[in-house]
Amino acid sequence: MDWSSWWDTYSTLVLSIGVYGMLALSIYLTLSCGLLSLANAAFMGIGAYMSAIATLQFEWPFAFALFLGTVLPAAVAFLIGIPVLRLSGVYLAMATLGFGEVVRVVLLNLDITGGPLGLNGIPPLTTWWHVVLALALTVALLQALRRSRIGRAFEAIREDETAARLMGIATDRIKLLAFVLGAAIAGLAGGLNAHYTFTLSPGNFGFESAVDILTMAVLGGIQGVAGPLLGGAILTLLPELLRGLQEFRMAANGLILIAVVLFMPQGLWDPARFRRWRRSRGTRAEA
Amino acid sequence: MLKLEGLSRQFGGVRALDDVTLTVHPEQVYGLIGPNGAGKTTVFNLVTGLFPPTGGLLEFDGRSLQGVPPHRIAQRGIARTFQNIRLFQEMTLIDNVIVGMHAHLPYHFWDLLLRTPAFREAERRARARALQLLHRVGLGTLCEELAGNLSYGNQRKLEIARALASRPRLLLLDEPVAGMNATEKNEIMALIRSLRQDRLTVFMIEHDMRFVMGLCDTVAVLNFGRIIAEGKPAEIQANPAVIEAYLGQEEPA
Ligand SMILES: Nc1ncnc2c1ncn2[C@@H]1O[C@H](COP(=O)(O)OP(=O)(O)OP(=O)(O)O)[C@@H](O)[C@H]1O
Numbered sequence: 001m002d003w004s005s006w007w008d009t010y011s012t013l014v015l016s017i018g019v020y021g022m023l024a025l026s027i028y029l030t031l032s033c034g035l036l037s038l039a040n041a042a043f044m045g046i047g048a049y050m051s052a053i054a055t056l057q058f059e060w061p062f063a064f065a066l067f068l069g070t071v072l073p074a075a076v077a078f079l080i081g082i083p084v085l086r087l088s089g090v091y092l093a094m095a096t097l098g099f100g101e102v103v104r105v106v107l108l109n110l111d112i113t114g115g116p117l118g119l120n121g122i123p124p125l126t127t128w129w130h131v132v133l134a135l136a137l138t139v140a141l142l143q144a145l146r147r148s149r150i151g152r153a154f155e156a157i158r159e160d161e162t163a164a165r166l167m168g169i170a171t172d173r174i175k176l177l178a179f180v181l182g183a184a185i186a187g188l189a190g191g192l193n194a195h196y197t198f199t200l201s202p203g204n205f206g207f208e209s210a211v212d213i214l215t216m217a218v219l220g221g222i223q224g225v226a227g228p229l230l231g232g233a234i235l236t237l238l239p240e241l242l243r244g245l246q247e248f249r250m251a252a253n254g255l256i257l258i259a260v261v262l263f264m265p266q267g268l269w270d271p272a273r274f275r276r277w278r279r280s281r282g283t284r285a286e287a
Numbered sequence: 288m289l290k291l292e293g294l295s296r297q298f299g300g301v302r303a304l305d306d307v308t309l310t311v312h313p314e315q316v317y318g319l320i321g322p323n324g325a326g327k328t329t330v331f332n333l334v335t336g337l338f339p340p341t342g343g344l345l346e347f348d349g350r351s352l353q354g355v356p357p358h359r360i361a362q363r364g365i366a367r368t369f370q371n372i373r374l375f376q377e378m379t380l381i382d383n384v385i386v387g388m389h390a391h392l393p394y395h396f397w398d399l400l401l402r403t404p405a406f407r408e409a410e411r412r413a414r415a416r417a418l419q420l421l422h423r424v425g426l427g428t429l430c431e432e433l434a435g436n437l438s439y440g441n442q443r444k445l446e447i448a449r450a451l452a453s454r455p456r457l458l459l460l461d462e463p464v465a466g467m468n469a470t471e472k473n474e475i476m477a478l479i480r481s482l483r484q485d486r487l488t489v490f491m492i493e494h495d496m497r498f499v500m501g502l503c504d505t506v507a508v509l510n511f512g513r514i515i516a517e518g519k520p521a522e523i524q525a526n527p528a529v530i531e532a533y534l535g536q537e538e539p540a
């Protein structure tokens with residue numbers, strides 16, 4: 001099989017690995033700040049629709065469309081974040097899921113979004129280097145944050161929000177920042193996604209994909225950026241690899257998840273476990 | 288420096304604090320003692336803005352603390368430690384201390400994105416100063432350990448280092464030597480003496496009488512949410528009301 005026919009067959013899958021990697025990173029960002037937000041699928045949807053409308057109906061340049069698809073969800077996140085981020089834990093999860101439902105219903109009922117039919121014939125403008133560049137920028141952003149006062153504030157808030165506030169950290173602002181940046185990343189991923197799948201429908205961004213995105217981050221682990229990327233890749237590839245199992249595919253998928261959560265609660269990518277492994281191998285070698 | 292006037296706080300029907308008036312003067316070591324449940328920690332929680340008083344006034348450096356959120360109070364120069372240690376367990380010692388410097392890291396968002404010289408310089412200085420503070424409390428050699436792995440006494444020391452990181456003018460210590468052995472107590476005593484030499488004002492809650500009497504310039508006694516005595520350590524020790532409050536407490540339950 002030569003390169004171009006391989007790419008024709010698998011391009012969607014390869015691009016999806018990158019796009020879902022970004023989505024897993026977007027939820028990792030809020031999780032690293034202790035926020036269990038399930039709004040990222042909705043932000044992805046807002047970004048996808050915004051940028052698709054920009055290229056399809058207004059014929060604006062792709063770059064500008066992606067820009068709008070990044071900024072609009074960030075702006076929405078800013079507005080809903082101010083009231084919603086007062087909640088924490090399960091209450092925040094419920095509120096953000098509720099927000100996702102609102103977004104789905106709005107997409108379903110607007111004319112400009114094509115209602116229940118969604119949008120069709122979106123120009124296939126996303127190429128592999130768009131995805132690589134967006135992913136690289138996302139990783140660079142998250143790494144820069146991690147090794148700065150903001151990343152330390154995220155971690156401090158996750159561990160003990162009260163202590164963090166008493167250390168002079170404006171916790172409300174830092175949490176809002178994580179929420180807004182997460183929305184921007186998810187929106188960009190949505191914009192890229194829309195321009196290689198040709199169609200969008202409101203159902204793509206509902207409860208199921210919200211849970212999928214969370215699962216990617218939990219499966220991969222949230223000890224660093226490698227975990228979510230790994231989780232995103234696995235959950236994108238797994239359905240393809242299990243295709244032979246046909247109707248048992250979803251069950252196998254679920255079983256694998258349960259196994260990981262039970263036996264590796266920190267996720268697959270867990271630097272502390274790697275260190276333990278290395279250490280135990282070291283002592284065995286000495287003995 | 289710190290003024291509490293007629294301060295009250297109720298939790299449901301419980302009057303945790305009732306008309307508390309006291310003043311901590313600059314460069315003083317001020318002790319607050321009293322039986323369990325007297326309301327001592329509540330005083331610190333009100334001063335640091337964790338919850339509002341139900342009555343009375345709070346002033347720091349002549350400015351009211353009414354309605355000021357906790358992070359702003361911290362930025363004005365009040366730092367504290369906690370009776371039930373609240374470290375960032377999964378962070379290293381040095382990162383715990385650097386979190387305490389959060390408000391003093393003078394770089395912007397674009398600085399950290401672009402890793403500008405201003406960013407690198409600020410981070411380098413923060414690390415250097417954090418290391419200094421860790422050495423000062425005797426934890427310098429453990430700087431890359433996780434805070435959760437420290438012994439109880441060392442966790443208390445780390446809390447002090449983290450509080451000092453914000454360059455406070457007023458340090459609130461909530462039972463700084465609880466659970467410590469005699470050697471560690473002496474180390475903390477020496478540390479507080481050296482802090483006073485740096486002209487830091489200390490307001491502390493402590494049950495250990497030898498510690499309180501050895502360090503404090505002024506001691507106030509809280510009992511059932513009310514101040515029942517205030518004065519020099521020797522006066523307090525001789526005060527019949529105080530002796531009774533403590534004896535009443537120590538009767539077998
Ligand atoms: N957040 C709160 N909610 C409800 N009640 C509280 C709260 N904080 C303190 N209390 C009550 O207020 C009273 C004083 O508590 P506080 O913790 O200030 O006592 P303390 O003097 O620090 O005691 P200890 O020596 O045991 O630390 C207690 O009866 C306590 O149950």
Ligand SMILES: [Mg+2]
Nearest residue numbers: 327328329370
């Ligand atoms: Mg107490």
